[in-house]
Amino acid sequence: MSSRVHLQRTKGWQLPPNTRKVDRSTVFGNPFEVGKYGVDDAVSMHRAWLTGALTEQQIDARFPRIVAKHLIARRRRVLASLRGLRGMSLACGCPPSKGCHADVLLELANASNPLACRSTQLRSVELEIQLALK
Numbered sequence: 001m002s003s004r005v006h007l008q009r010t011k012g013w014q015l016p017p018n019t020r021k022v023d024r025s026t027v028f029g030n031p032f033e034v035g036k037y038g039v040d041d042a043v044s045m046h047r048a049w050l051t052g053a054l055t056e057q058q059i060d061a062r063f064p065r066i067v068a069k070h071l072i073a074r075r076r077r078v079l080a081s082l083r084g085l086r087g088m089s090l091a092c093g094c095p096p097s098k099g100c101h102a103d104v105l106l107e108l109a110n111a112s113n114p115l116a117c118r119s120t121q122l123r124s125v126e127l128e129i130q131l132a133l134k
Contacts, residue, residue, distance in 0.1 A: 002110055004102045005091040019089040022102050027077055028085070030101035031070075039098050046101040049075060050108060085109035 005019050015021060022028035032045040048054035049071065059068045086109045094100035 002087055002106055003089050004094075004096070004100060004106060005089050006096050007091045007093045015091055016089060018087070019091050020085060021092075022085075022090045022105055023092045027074065027081065028090075028101075028105060031074065034094075039094075043099040043101055043104065047104045050078060050104065082109050 002018075005016060007021065007023060020028075024030065030042055030046045032042040032049070034042045036042075037045060045054065049059075056072055059071050062068075063071060082105070085105055088109075090102040090105055092100050092102040094102065
């Protein structure tokens, strides 16, 4: 059973078996910083970004050009790698009592229909998710 694991910094602590680290030091880390957006908004923005509810046009309009290009390319990379998270537990440093982008990744990676996890439909992102999960 996959779940969210809280990363520990205590001496000798190790990731449990079948667990993948998804903090900001990895490609799976949330690019929307909690310090800037707050926990709830950072997690909501991560979901919108991954599912395509935050469109490329909106990203281009909202962020500086270099940041927008990075977000668009990184989304493709995360979606292409999503299948590799299926069935795994995901580890992040977020407190277990708070929302976390790892919950979004768990939901999308393990959904029988990841497209049902989103509120708006965007054809190019639909195709990327379908290809990533085949």
